[in-house]
Amino acid sequence: MAQKPSIPKGTRDFGPEQMSKRNYIFDTIRSVFKLYGFQPIETPAMENLSTLMGKYGEEGDKLLFKVLNSGDFTKKITDADFSERKIPQLTNKLSEKGLRYDLTVPFARYVVQHRNEINFPFKRYQVQPVWRADRPQRGRYREFYQCDVDVVGSDSLMNEVELIQIVDEVYRRLGIRTVIKLNNRKVLAGIAETIGAADRMIDITVAIDKLDKIGLDNVNKELVEKGISESAVEKLQPILQLSGTNQEKLTQIEEVIGSSEVGMKGIEELREIFGYLTLFDLDVEIELDLTLARGLNYYTGAIFEVKAKDAVMGSITGGGRYDDLTGIFGLKDVSGVGISFGADRIYDVLESLDLFPKDSITTTKVFFVNFGKEEELYCLPIISKLRKAGISSEIFGNNAKMKKQMTYANAKGIPYVVLVGESEMKEGVVTLKNMETGEQQQVSVDVMIETLS
Template identity: 55%
Template sequence: MAVIKPSLAKGTRDFSPAEMEKRNHIFNTVKSVFVKYGYREIQTPSFENLQTLTGKYGDEGDKLIFKILNSGDYLAKAPAELLEARASGPLIPYITERALRYDLTVPFARYVVMHQHELTLPFKRFQIQPVWRADRPQRGRYREFYQCDVDVVGSDSLLNEAEFVLIYHEALTKLGLRDFSIKLNNRKLLAGIAEILGKPELIVDMTVAIDKLDKIGLEGVNNELLARGFTTQDLQQLAPIIKLEGPNAAKIEQLKQVLQPSAIGLAGIGELETVLGYVEKLSAGTDLLNRFVEVDITLARGLNYYTGCIFEVKTNEVAMGSIGGGGRYDDLTGMFGLKGITGVGISFGADRIYDVLEELGLFPQSTAQSTQVLITNFDKLAELYALPLLQKLRAAGVATELYPAAAKLKKQLAYADNKSIPYVVLVGEEEIAASQFSLKDMRTGEQWKLNEAELCARLS
């Protein structure tokens, strides 16, 4: 039998114990903030029916959905003419009925519809689970990655949007970030721009193009807009809007002048002003609003289901894409037959946040340590002598290991060093005879002889 060289699928990763401790630091931090604001946790399956996911992310998003082949002979029901034509697109309905989830928002909308009679509205949930996208792997972008989502459905209050700004600020600050931007826009405002250009039917084409401004620059955006049906005159009218600069209040005043003929555009500006007003009240006495919040007209997110405010978060400390985003999606549950339920939510990109914290050295030292105490093991007598202490320390909440087999001291101390265990309890013939233990501080090299009660008191 041939030996297969082990390898990982592109865009996926293994996580070591040390890495998992750091990842859990991120998850636990954002979870504590979610709970503080009244959100409760749910989970949904890793895969959904394909029809649940398709049509919710736009044409570009749909192409990135990982589809799962039907079990058994998945080609048996496929028409012969399609097989002969080698046309993969038309074959999809015949060979696959399920797909890995692309995000957590659409499965959440499906959950709300299926459990609507069990929920008390407004329903506030958070969800921390992996998602999958058939994207080209690169730094900060993976095919399997975790999202940390927080959503509320059944409330049209813009206070929810304002609280999401605070949630982003509090969670990222707790993680140690000090220089980041919480960008805000509104889909109605973008619709107003398309309207004054006389091309409301091209709203999606416009938003997909201008959302790429950071990646391809203004010239690239203009070329894409021309290819999507806009004229040179449209581009001249759009350019000063895209290039808006200055404080948020100044940007909004300029947009009011530009969007005066558009009722939907003015409605979008009004919603932005309301959100910023709430944030100002909620963050009184801090620099949150002026330092961290930015109105950005180029923010589009490129997803068809956003209908109101749009969020995106970027760190300015590391060259990285967005580390969070979201928005309001009034019509999403309507796709599943439940009309009149509005929703809004945001997501934290846990994997990108991990890379940022790692590059900046912001993980606390405690996340690199699980075991606090190692008890040595030189022979069977020492092992039996140490067992009661092992359980007493664990019962007191002290993470403790007994070295599993008799070994030389050098090997056991090396084990403690490699695992960053701060304390070692030495159990030898001398300690057993005196009914004592020797406690060694691995960081300073200090050592003390203590009885069991003294040892437990010190380590607890």
């Protein structure tokens, strides 16, 4: 019996309609990236595990897809290795490569490897799939696309402001109402220092980053389980429950962590960013959220997260400042900042809110009914002329029954149908039918091109 075809959990097939909608998202995002002077690059799907491991924290490392070595991948493994079941050591011997977890670490590797070819500051964008061995659920997949935009080689906070403008422009074009959650990892470091747990900043940030998902009580429980003292957790509570305007929150947190030099540096950076933003008329709402941590270890400054206001969905864009990500590859003191748009979540939001434009799924604008060989010979040069004018056109492959051909045009959502019979050929015209209104008229080819353009 033939095997029933299937695909791995957390991955998906995309049909023509879905791909048309996805390309609408990609094209919109790319056009905004280009508008701000960013250049495209691509990196391989696989990276050396040495490039990826240790860059995403302990939880992130667990979500890396490892690729078995080619050939006899067990040749370096002894019976003792198997019997001791030391998974990290086994993994190192079985796998030297892994699928990329995000686009930022491969980008840092790219910058270091190609530093003699790059002009700094380097503004790049990248639209490619990434893979995470996560538990599949709504809005969370094992294979998904990221649309990244980064600036490296500049520590100017104007870059953060430009990224916020990019977020605003992308979602304005897509029609999604959004809010940007903004924080700074230096402020979080200042909080950890103030509550007497400076050496536990990673544990603290990983826990409070889950506040929206698991609630305050569970965050507190996780902090205690990670070994944070109950007195430190108690000191953290007012910070986790700040309220008011952005400026009021900054004033309140300054009163709490004012003795921390690194914390005050973070507050200054946030104030400077908010000052720049007053110069622009932005649609997006910007909210200072001091519980936002973003669990990735490489962030050192401003951090961003974007959520849709009208859809139940996690973050649809996120990112932040990383002051020395390239340092792990031997290129010190190259600061960068970037954000990543989650195309798959954006797709789900657009779909749930019915925001995809109708023409985003239309691939063919004009369909020519095939009535026979003579009509084919008459229509083919016209189709060529339409295509040269940038109007997507096609003709049915044979002179099948009219009903079959019209069913095909309807199924593809083609807005116009051209009918050419004996009288049209004799008069040198075509009959153009609007499939939405049912109206049809005889027109010359030039008039048809003008109408459809």
